[in-house]
Amino acid sequence: MAKLSFYYSVMGGGKTTSLLQTEYTYRKNGFIPLIIKPKLDDREGAQNGWGPIQSRILTGKHQALYVDSITPETLNGINFNILLVDEVQFFKPQDIEALSKIVDEKNIPVLCYGLKTDANGNLFEGTTKLLAIADEITEIVHPCKCGEKATHHIRRIDGQVDTGGQSISVEKGNVTYESVCRKCWKLAQEMSR
Ligand SMILES: [Zn+2]
Incomplete structure (x- = not known):
């Protein structure tokens, strides 16, 4: 059975690197992964579009589909059987619900990567919903300068x-x-x- 998974860490904690590594592994094993990201800048218009995705550690050309919001129809016409979501904290609760529908109704695993809290120490909206409904929640641990875990x-x-x-x-x-x-x-x- 497909699962809705949430991997979280702090900024610079290796989320995108982990996402790209996972994407590579799935692709190598014959899966068809798709990466999506929230489109935070409206200057390019309302159209969803492809753009580069970069990690601080990994180099190479990777493409993500930048979307305003997620509905089961958003990804119609795109061939994929694994969905990876970057910067998931910026999506709305209804977008997270749509991700759970992709898991439950299409039986496609959805792996979400994002931040837990903002600079004020509060949960992001998308994160709150994911913590509530994800099947699996995994912390990608990153150290503070003092040696404790950064949160x-x-x-x-x-x-x-x-x-x-x-x-x-x-x-x-x-x-x-x-x-x-x-x-x-x-x-x-x-x-x-
Ligand atoms: Zn510290």
Whole structure:
């Protein structure tokens, strides 16, 4: 029976690398994988479209289908029997429901990769839904600078810690993120007040 799987980690934690590795393995074994990603930028119009997908570690040319939303019809006409979803945290709860329909009604495994929490330490919307309904949930562990497990993100704007703001999204300007443990995250928040 096909499963809805969720692999999560912090930023820079190797999610996309893991996704591309998994895609490669399936392809080598004769499966037809499809990678989709949320389209966060509307400047290119409402059309779904193909674009490159890159990992910080792996090089090479990989293509993903960028989509606004997911319905069972979104992927009509595309031949695939494994679905890999990158940046899944940015999808809406109804998109996650649609992914579960692909699993249950088409018997196609769906492997989702994404972040658990934003820079404020809160769950993303898509992540919340996945944590509720996924068949399998796996953490891709990434260390903090102190050696503990990184679970949080410090957002800096021009070098200054941002203590209250938006969820991680498409950013302008000099915004950087550091993946840290909860203790280091709290310390950074307190020191910047
Ligand atoms: Zn730490």
